[in-house]
Amino acid sequence: GKIYSALEGDTVASALLANGVHLIGRSFKYHRPRGFLSAGPEEPNALIDVSRDSMRKQPNVRATVQDVFDGAIIASQNRFPSLSFDISAINDFLSPMFAAGFYYKTFMWPKAAWHKIYEPIIRRAAGLGKAPSEPDADHYSSRYAHCDLLVAGGGVAGLTAALAAANTGASVILVDENAEIGGALRFDTGAVINGLPGYEWAQKVLAELKSLPNVRVLTRTTAFGYYNHN
CATH class of the missing domain: 3.50.50.60 (FAD/NAD(P)-binding domain)
Incomplete structure (x- = not known):
């Protein structure tokens, strides 16, 4: 919902940093605040949702490789209700209860709770960005290339x-x-x-x-x- 200006040739990451924006995402499990870690395709934190309209929308794009373009709509992911105030950050305070591998024991009992409680919660939490709801409006071609x-x-x-x-x-x-x-x-x-x-x-x-x-x-x-x- 905020409007930023950028220079041609900027990536989304460099443009946000130039505008003083350092918070870019939340960690998947504990929802801890995350900033930019790299300047290239190896970036693990700065995953964003990029769209131009409802027909052209792509989640999980690395901000460090996405060039800015006029009218780009950039949204953060994996947070609610906002990136700065994410209620799931309570997981950070509860982290002693959520040790690595806790789910292998916790979700075993009671057996009847798996289908009604555990599986729906896990499915809602799984993944990062939201898949597009509209068909892709663009067309793509493929070709074979050969070289020495x-x-x-x-x-x-x-x-x-x-x-x-x-x-x-x-x-x-x-x-x-x-x-x-x-x-x-x-x-x-x-x-x-x-x-x-x-x-x-x-x-x-x-x-x-x-x-x-x-x-x-x-x-x-x-x-x-x-x-x-x-």
């Missing part, structure tokens, strides 16, 4: 490997889950490579890779597995 070398990550090592392989004539696909190539060079202002500032070097190599017909560069792309039969 797939490079996951567009940092120093990834850019160097991709360029070296491409110069031998190999077919190369370079993927990076961030919106911009460069890895840590996007933040490390002291890095110098081949006499150039690190970020400038990364952009120079990126331009060279994009100019080669045997290279594909895919940002906002996650490589998550390599399986039998390629």
Whole structure:
């Protein structure tokens, strides 16, 4: 319900921090307050609900990788009635009673209570965000891609490997889950490579890779597995 301004290129996380917002979520079990822990896809705390309208809604998005866009509706999750005042935080005070694995003994008795009491409560508590209630209005396409070398990550090592392989004539696909190539060079202002500032070097190599017909560069792309039969 609050309106914030942000800069193009901001993530939701960086925009909220710039506006002085540090509380981003609640822990799943005890509902303890949680802030931002990382600046990338490994973020465990900053899970948000992102929507543009009722037809386009996605829960459990990491705020550290979600770019801001005009009209974005961002909501916190796993709290009631609000993030700052969550009545489930009483679990924190009761934590001595909720030791790890307590449910394996507690929910065994009385046997008849499982179906009427325990299971409904557990089902309501399970999960974090709420699934969309409307069908997805967007359409998606899939395709097969083939290459001699797939490079996951567009940092120093990834850019160097991709360029070296491409110069031998190999077919190369370079993927990076961030919106911009460069890895840590996007933040490390002291890095110098081949006499150039690190970020400038990364952009120079990126331009060279994009100019080669045997290279594909895919940002906002996650490589998550390599399986039998390629």
